[in-house]
Amino acid sequence: MSALLDAAEVKPSARLWALRALGDLAPPVVRLQAGERLTPDLQEILAPMWHGQNDWLRTTAQDGLEALDMQKVRFDPLNPA
Numbered sequence: 001m002s003a004l005l006d007a008a009e010v011k012p013s014a015r016l017w018a019l020r021a022l023g024d025l026a027p028p029v030v031r032l033q034a035g036e037r038l039t040p041d042l043q044e045i046l047a048p049m050w051h052g053q054n055d056w057l058r059t060t061a062q063d064g065l066e067a068l069d070m071q072k073v074r075f076d077p078l079n080p081a
Contacts, residue, residue: 001025001033008042023049 007018022030022042027050031038 001030005034005037009037019045020049022046024053026053 004018004021007014008022023046027046030046
């Protein structure tokens, strides 16, 4: 965690990768381990990534995929209904 925070703070070439890695970690873990190093600016950058962790497309749950499967539009161009 410390290495990611260092990269996010001082190494421009590694900043994006570090931010992406921090965004993939659970917010409570980052908040706990980062402490004061988790500045409001950094939290603002990470917030959309953390919010995206709740996206059903990023989970392995089948419910969302089954719902999408039921919404298929079947169109036969030779026999339009």
